[in-house]
Amino acid sequence: MYKNIIFDFDGTLNDSRDFTIATFVGIMKERIKRNFNHYLSKDKREILQEVRTLTFRTLKERFKLNLITFLKTNIRIQELEYQFLVNNSKETVLKELPFYNGMIELTEELKKQGRNIYILSSNKAKVIKYMLKLIGKEDLFIDINGETSLFGKEMKLRTFMSKHKMKKEDTIYIGDESRDAYASKKVGISIASVTWGYANTKVLQLEKPTYICESVKELRKILL
Incomplete structure (x- = not known):
């Protein structure tokens, strides 16, 4: 877990x-x-x-x-x-910018279980925080780190983990692109690649992620 x-x-x-x-x-x-x-x-x-x-x-x-x-x-x-x-x-x-069905509910369940949940994204933090505020979930995540360099997620991930004193074996990243899997593997943490985002299953498989999730249900089985 x-x-x-x-x-x-x-x-x-x-x-x-x-x-x-x-x-x-x-x-x-x-x-x-x-x-x-x-x-x-x-x-x-x-x-x-x-x-x-x-x-x-x-x-x-x-x-x-x-x-x-x-x-x-x-x-x-x-x-x-x-x-x-x-x-x-x-x-x-x-x-125009809907949240995926079941994902916010999943993060809420994780928080109730005492898990530490975060966001690390290449989007601007102000965009992410605004979106979360619209649905009344601005306080759901411990930290929201935005504006990750498109070609430097590995370094940003290392810094982020160090800041929050995370152990590699206790940490997993959830992302939808091949570069998410690449960065996670370089850092030494698990990665769950989800197929409903910007890359399809075939592309995600190229980086050999720890898990590939075709649905929120599959992701729930891994995390809960």
């Missing part, structure tokens, strides 16, 4: 995929149309299905983005997401 459970946010607790893809397409139209013409006619669902077949590295290569441009684009998406949150009603926000 794991004492410390660290959750990713986007694609793990919250379904931001449609919003992120639509925003990404909009930014690409403005910035690098010459490399993106064949995507402009596609529906965001089609693009999402393609994105889910890519690793983080191949995603960057597919859209012909250098590291700086990729990081700037991600920051821009997060800022636009925050603007969307503060400029729309609770109902509109939760319709």
Whole structure:
């Protein structure tokens, strides 16, 4: 039984995929149309299905983005997401950015059992905290650490674990991308890769995570 459970946010607790893809397409139209013409006619669902077949590295290569441009684009998406949150009603926000069914309930059960639950995400902490406040769960997690470097989750994870004095054998990370599994394995902790987020099962299997969860029910069996 794991004492410390660290959750990713986007694609793990919250379904931001449609919003992120639509925003990404909009930014690409403005910035690098010459490399993106064949995507402009596609529906965001089609693009999402393609994105889910890519690793983080191949995603960057597919859209012909250098590291700086990729990081700037991600920051821009997060800022636009925050603007969307503060400029729309609770109902509109939760319709566009819903929490996955059963995930908040799972974290509540873990907390009741005395487990330590955290969020470590590449999204901005202010976005995550705003979303949790909308559903009255702003105090559910011990710590919310945002703005993880897209290419440096391993270092951020080590620092985070050191800050909270976590033992490797007592700790598990819950994430939806191959880079989550890569970072967790490098740090030496367990990783549960969930298949309902930004990467599909085939991509997640490449990093050989400790667990692959196809449903919240499967994740519950591991954690509870």
